[in-house]
Amino acid sequence: MRKIFVFVLVALSTWTACSDDKDLGPDIPFVGSYQLPQGKSSADDRIVELFNTYGSYFLYEYTQKDFNWTQVSVGSSANYSYGTILGDPVYAGDWLDVMERIWLDFYPEDFLQKNLPYRILMADSIKQTYTYERPATYYKVYLTTNTLAIAGLNKDIVSLSGAVEKSFKNVLQQEFLKHLINSGALVAPDEFYYVSDYSKKATAGVEARTRGFVPSIDMEESYGSVYDWCTYIVYGTTELSRTNDLRHYLMNMISHAETESNSWATYLTYPLVKKKHDILKKYFLEEYGIDFQKIGNANAKYSE
Structure with a gap:
C-alpha cells in the first residue's frame, strides 16, 4: 500500500511540475565547464x-x-x-x-x-x-x-x-x-585466459615464462627493475589474478619493442607467452583498431 501511495504522490508532483513550466521563466542555455579558447596561446x-x-x-x-x-x-x-x-x-x-x-x-x-x-x-x-x-x-x-x-x-x-x-x-x-x-574500456578475449594455469603461484623467471606469465614493469621507469607478480596468489581467491595477467601483458606491449633482448625478444621464445601475446595483438587490432605492440615497437627508433 505504501508503494502505491508513493507512486501516486510522485506522479502528481511530476504532472504539477509539467503544468507549471510556463511559470519557470526563459530557458537558460547550458554552458560547458570551461571556456575555450583560453586566449593565451597561438595553439x-x-x-x-x-x-x-x-x-x-x-x-x-x-x-x-x-x-x-x-x-x-x-x-x-x-x-x-x-x-x-x-x-x-x-x-x-x-x-x-x-x-x-x-x-x-x-x-x-x-x-x-x-x-x-x-x-x-x-x-x-x-x-x-x-x-x-x-x-x-x-x-x-x-x-x-x-x-x-x-x-x-x-x-x-x-x-x-x-x-x-x-x-x-x-x-x-x-x-x-x-x-x-x-574505466572498463578494454575487454580481453576469453581465449587469452585459457592458456595459463592460474591455480597456483609460479617461481620467478623460467617457470613463470614457461607457464605464460610476463613480469610487472610497474617499477621499471622509477627503479629500472621488473618483478614476477605471479609468485603471489590472491588471498581471497587462492589463485593468480587474471586481471593482473592482462594488465602486465599490455603494459609490456606498449613499453617494449619486440626486438628488445631484456623483454619480448626473450619472452617470445617461450611458446605460451608467444601464444598469449599473439592472441592479444590480433584481438585488439581487430576489435578496437589498436596495435598495442606497435606502441612498444616505436621505442626502437629512439636507439637508432
Missing part, C-alpha cells in the same frame, strides 16, 4: 579543434581544484599532497606536437572520442610535496578520475632527447592504459 585553435573532435578539454589554465577533482578521495594524506605548476602557453603547440607523436596518433579517432579523459591538464611540472623534510617528487604524468595531468609545458619540450622522449612516451601510455582498464 588555441588546435585546442578548440581537439575539443570539437574528442569532447575533451586540453587546458593550460586551471585551478588545483581541477587537478584534484575525483569521484573518490585520492592524492593526499596527512603527510603529502600532489599539485601542479602551470606551464607556459607559448609552448602549447610544441607540447601538442609531442603528445600527438607519442600518444594520440596510436589510437583511432572513434576510440579516443569514447575514451579520452574529460580533462587533459597541461602542466610545467607535477609534484608531490611532504609535510616533513624531504625533497619533492616530480612526475611526468598523474592520473585521477577522468583527469590526466601531463608535464612538459615549457621550453624543454622543443628539444627532448631520444631517451627523455622514450621515457615520456612509456609513462604516458602506461597511465592512459590504466585509465582504459579502470
